Amino acid sequence: MHIHRFEKVWLALALVFILGLISTIAYGAVGPGIEMIDAEGGTVDPQNLDETEFADPGVEQVGEDEYEVYVVAKQFSFEPGTPANGVIRVPANSEVTFYVTSQDVVHGFEVVGTNLNTMAIPGQVSKMTVEFGDAATYGIVCNEYCGAAHHAMEGRIVVVPESEYEGPGATNATSGNETTTNASVAAAQQVAGSATEVTA
């Protein structure tokens, strides 16, 4: 059976393509590419968050001015973050590392008016380190469409003056300025441009 030269070239290209496709994904998975295993944020089993550091999400103090915040995004709230679950309270002039994951579908975690923004993907932990300056209130919105009440999924970060900060344990106290969704987004916009530094 005669095989034309172009057919041979075609065949070779097709094989190269299939191998290439596999190898790019393999490289992305194990190489320095996509952080899935042993990556900085790491991975969690989204169905067993109770057995991880996300079992009791909230703010933890880890250094003099250093805090870690574990946030679980779920349909349709942030825990902590959404006022019903307690807003996130951190002191001014602190360095805060966020660990964000989702327990159901893909969500967004965007601090409005800053470039602190990530997808919250089930199974993935997004790690971001931020330096907060002066006292302010930031809105958090979910910007990945996540279902029927996506529009209502929002939360708040309250940066309180150092003198008024009562420690991480006070997280669950609401900030007292609960208003409608629109008002909180507007409030966050007023602080847009405040210095935040994302090193994630």
Added chain:
Amino acid sequence: MTDDPTDGPTAPTDDGAASSGETDHDAERARADGGALEVADGHAQDEHAMPPTSSLKRWFVTTNHKDVGLLYIATSLSFLMLGGVLALLMRAQLWVPRAPGTGPLSAMAYNQAVSVHGLVMVFWFLSPFAFGFANYVVPLQMGAKDLAFPRLNALSYWLYLSSGVLLFVSFFQGGTFAGGWTMYAPLNLPAFTPSVGGSAAVLALMLFVASVTVSSVNFLTTMHRMRAEGLTLRRLPLFSWTILLTVWMMLFAFAALLAALLLLSADRLLGTTYFAVNGANGALLWTHLFWFFGHPEVYIVFFPALGVMAEVFQTFTGRRIVGRKWFIAAMVLVALQSFIVWMHHMFLTSINLEIKTLFMATTIGISLPFDLMVFSLIYTMVKGKIRFKTPFLFSFGGLLLFILGGITGVFLGAVVLDYEFRGTYWVVAHFHYVMVGGVTALIGGLYYWYPKMVGRMYDEFLGKVHFALYFVGFNLLYFPMFVAWETPRRVFDYDPGMTAWHQMATVGAVVLGASFLVMIYNLVTSAYRGEVADEDPWNYVTTAEWAVSSPPPLENFPGLPSYARGTLEFLGGSSSALKTVDDDAPAAADRGTGAATDGGAPATLDGSEALAASAHTAEEVQAGEDHHASHASVWPFLVGVGALLLLLGLSGFTNATWSEGAMGTAHQASTGVGAVVTFGALVGMAREQFVGPSGPYGESWPFEKVSNMKTGMWIFLVSDVVLFGAFIGAYVFLRFSSGWIAWEPIPDNVVPGLINTYLLLTSSFTVILALEAAERESRGGVVASLVATVVLGLGFLGNKAIEWEHLFTDKGIWIDSGIRESTFFVTTGLHAAHVVVGLLITLYLILRAWNGAYLDDAAPVEHFGLYWHFVDIVWLFLFPLFYIL
């Protein structure tokens, strides 16, 4: 599969036509492969009598590319209406910020409207609209009588219409898909979007992708194999160039989407766990698969618009495009680069910064070739003499909008800026400027080719009114979105401070929508009352569709088209001196007489003189005159009906159970009837005597010596390679996510897999024996070898059935037991489905071989062999991956 019994003999010639691009032609050059034609047997003639255009029946049976083109255009405009109405509903909801449940749409209705608006516009309107023109114009520009596989072309259309109908029906199946057009996992699973309509929408998209794949194979075969003599790729008109690159991108990109949708359908219908929350990184897998398709898709929908711009700019500036060679090179570059930018849609995932930086570089880099094209178009205007007709206004408007859309997109391409803009109306405004900018140019194309398609001119004044309303409405709709960019996307609730901008946008939406009413009034009334258009109403044209009457005759040309002498001539018929767009030829306008000098003006050429310059022999031309191709087949329509019923039925199957009660019964009945109709129609199509267009006509680079059918088969297999590549890639990706070592192969025993490997390899060998026997003209040998193939294939399936039975009962696992089980059963199941299809084709071959077929022409056996060997090679990858490693 059996669409092309008439393919010319492909005996090798000295050098074929590969080098015929330049001016000097060797008239004596022998060509055995060009234009050889088979005369249809008289029996087939009556069955394929073509009803007139006034007959409704014609539109159900036609396979003619021009009819199919018109069907595509009409249908896609209907989907524009559907998508437009959804958009207007959304804009009405956004008139003021509202609490959920108030206003015209409930929260879920708004989410459905957003999702389906995106799906309809991107899939069911944009590409099919462009492919209406492609169907109509490309064969004319290439000098072909039709596409290589006319029935497959009709099949593409009917599958497209069926998929659209299914999508529309999904609204009434408990609500359609409401997870956004990107269908991110795991929101796309029944656990979060449980409605039957959600499954129907996913299946509808899958059917659409099947239609696109059929179409890609058809166009690629046609465009590479069936160009007129002298029409080298270098001389191919720019619109045809954009379509050629579009279908190449489609072939690869849509195969990846098909893989994603097959996996998603398995998850929704059978309950596998690829994208489930308890899986490993299914959410990230979906984004990779979707955007590997999704970014090339941007260029897939935009390239035809670019082609329209290029044609319209040339016609209405009276000038050949500046830097034609570089324009084409830039497009080729974009087409290639479009496959390495997809991760810029994933900057907010946990991909590390090095990779993100790389993709930022490729993304921003892809704007450079576009700059070249934009400058080329602008410079063409500068050097030409512009006539402001409606098609030009729309194309020029499209260019302006695209420039703005492109520049705002570069912002999003930068990682850090993307963190700011992500998920806001900036993104919405950006891609609407790009996508609807493309639509603007395509509307220009509709006005441009309207006289060709209808034979009458549209009303120029109303056309300009349409443009004015359209352009004002467009900018009033989308520009405020840049200003109000902080509005979060896909949300009907927003900051009251932005109300004014959103109200402006809503007003703009109404104006934009109303402008289409002007267009429809204009186009419908002009079809009856418009001024009669001659073959070339624009007076300056460079492409061949303007050299024939408006509308063109059924078989397009008065003779065999040839560019052998640098101008278009019809061998054996009247001639028309239309200059080719040759890189070395002076542009018509440069000759100082401006418009109205060149194309379309018929020049009476001495027929024998023209023929002498051509490599075609007089006999070939004569045969072309006598050739009577088929133009009608009802089977593609019936396949479409069957596929619609089948998928409509399957949508009621969720997590491996039918929906409850009477609806469940209805779904099961629909599935059964649909399966029977689809299968019966496919058999009918295979058995039908159908005489496709002959060909090649002269230029077939790079496939001079490969027949149409074989070329088509290879191209199809390439898309199948991508499909399996994506399946295997998904498996590897998920396995790495779970820890490669910790993941044991599902079968506890490699022996059944090993036996199956031997069975398949042996069956490949028996197919080769069948081909040898056919070439030796041994009927018994062909039948015996094919029967042996079937026996070996059944052995493979039987062995697999025993193995699966063992896994299901003895080991107690099921396809939904976990991600490990899902990947095993789905990937090897897809391969088994390929084996089943192969065996069905083998049975058909055996029946025909028994009656003595293939002895004089072994090509069908060879083409089947290609498929079968491919299926075997896939198993050689699957066996180690799923049994050993």
